[in-house]
Amino acid sequence: MESESPAGLPATAALTTADNPWPLRVLTEKLKIHIENSPMTWVEGQLLEANVRNGHAYLTLRDVDVDNSFSVTVWSSVMRKLDATPEVGSRVVARVKPSFYAKTGRLSLNATDLRPVGLGELLLRLERLRQALGAEGLFNVEHKRRLPVLPGTIGLITGRNSDAEKDVVRNATLRWPAVKFRIINTAVQGVDAVAQVTAALRELDQDPAVEVIVIARGGGALEDLLPFSNEDLVRAVFAASTPVVSAIGHEADRPILDDVADLRASTPTDAAKRIVPDLTEEFAGLQMSRQRLDRAISNLLTREAQVISALRQRPVLANPHTMIASRAEDLQRWRERATALIRHRVQRAGDEIAHLSAQVRALSPQQTLDRGYSVTQLADGSVVRAAEALTGGEQLRIRVASGKLTATVDQIFPTEQANENV
Template identity: 50%
Template sequence: MTSTQATAGRPNSADNPWPVRTVAQKVAGWIDRLGTIWVEGQITQINARPGTRTAFLTLRDSSVDMSLSVSCAPQLLQNSELPLHEGSRVVMFGKLTFWPGRGTLQLRVTEIRAVGIGELLARIERLRGLLAAEGLFDPRLKRPLPFLPQRIGLITGRASAAERDVLSVAARRWPAVRFDVRNTTVQGPTAVPQILDALEALDADPNVDVIILARGGGSVEDLLPFSDEALCRAISACTTPVVSAIGHEPDSPLSDHVADLRAATPTDAAKCVVPDAVAEQQLVDELVARSAAALRNWVRREEHVIAQLRDRPVLADPLRALDRRAEEIDRLRQGARRDVTRCIQVEATTVEHLRARLSTLGPAATLARGYAVVQRIVPDGEPEVVRSLEEMPPGTQLRVRVADGASRAAVMGWEK
């Protein structure tokens, strides 16, 4: 047993540390057990010198800042069906190898397959279906753009035509507009990480009201970063509205569907985000004119209504109605006086007739015709009218009333 094997056989601890060679050999053993694998990525560097038996490449992940050293036979690069260059997306088959002497990891490949346009488009379509199923394309999630943003974040290539178009059109439409420009690589293996960093920085800035992601036209491979899954999810997660202006009208990367607004071109993005000062001033002038006309029309209508009210008799001569009512009241009062007088006269006539009848039928008239009323005097009482002889026996004190007075008498006897 070697000393290395003896050291590796004992438990690892602070009192029994492993030497570097033991750790390196263990790592090499673990990696060797991984076996052969398929790896996908983008080629960022190719070093194939003439006359050498090994070519060295760097394979990079298109979504994150991670890379892997690759070695292969130069014939694999020369015999590839599609020309391989920096930025090409490939699928490699090989075995990882750990070199203990240098402490480096390298993928030794025996097969390289370039991903063609058809495969790229098929992958984009599969990703499109996945994102759509997750709801990232839902129109209800789209955030509205501010009418007049105070600051606009712009992610584009350095000194690109897209940058010039956006800045010039925006300045021409609204001279006071301000931009926060972040220049990044817009194609190739380093595009996605740089765009993600710029997007995160602008989204975190509270002064940025909207973000424009702009790039000119290009091939499918050139626009591939804007269909990257990580970028699409980052755009969807932004709290700031994002406008995607990638390529021209026929181009449709996935970022267009995830963004809050898709612009056909960078120039169109500037028009969508920045209002036209001239058009807005014309609109304001038109609204002012319409408001003034509406106000004048309203005043004229109200003046007409007031004139009609003033022409009404009740307002033109307010006392006329009172005078007419006064005359009516006089007529009614005179009529009432006539009616009352007539009623009094009628009732007076009726009373006279009743008086005459009463006088004719009353006892006074009877007495005046020679009759008398005989009353019996009752001690301590009122006299009582005598109606028969039995009520006045002889000696009864009587009171005899005639038309012009009364006298006392006594009953001397009866006669029948």
């Protein structure tokens, strides 16, 4: 319920003017009423300060991800109900209500309940976040990018002068002396870690010379590694276009960053071994490859020489004329056979022609004339076939086997008489 303004004063702040202002007490009273009408709220944070005096606790509660803090008062009536006294550095959840001290204009929070966040609760929250991000596909294998075989420049995000930085740089240099680093030192725990690591990641991701990014930190308690399970950082790693290697803590430590990174290294030392090849091993591999190649070429030449020797010992190559002579003999046989076949065929064809000629001659009219017969024709050339068709004194031409002669019809014999005379 809002307080009423004294008579003659503006009813609301919007109605105040330079000529008709509110007294400061009116503003503070109205702010106090408005703020203290806020509902109870559960908040989470980390205790930066914890002073207990006369049974009351005066705390400073800071956000776990960003640099925001607030004063919290826990009255003695509430303190007596708590299981443990608040300690600096602990992570807690508190049920608070805003409180405004009008005399000094100081805003604080009054806690009616305060509970420490245990390890089990933290692990449960991380698991829920891990499952939620996994359901979105941030951990899918198809999103993992392959690391370059030999990166030109390695981006390294780690704490200043940390053992993790020394392990990565030393081991990578021992394996490949020419390796280059671009190192950005950031906070790797505490409230500033997420913002600084995310900013460094984006800076390295925009550098075209950087081909792989390593985020490294040594081991620590679960609370120390919580920044590497922060959702904002995890999504930034997923959105990066440069392959990211996670090298956080020891083998047993597994922040959510390990799941979204393109490669998880168990330790910073392991990361160094996996991002660059070992020069000694590469030279040994080259030497072994050369030896295998030499043996392979030598074996190939030996086999081919044996094949050539075997071919030269074959009869066809030992005495090449043998093949030519055998082919010449085959060709001679084929020529003789062809000649015989042609001769035989010609002879048979000659016999057939002679037989046909005899048949033709046997059917020839000349053959008939040769047997003593003759052909009688009239003057017009027509053949006389019947004696009754002739007349006396008619001129005839007679053809015999050899030559021709003429005759005159003197006497005609009918067919009956001619048969009798015959």
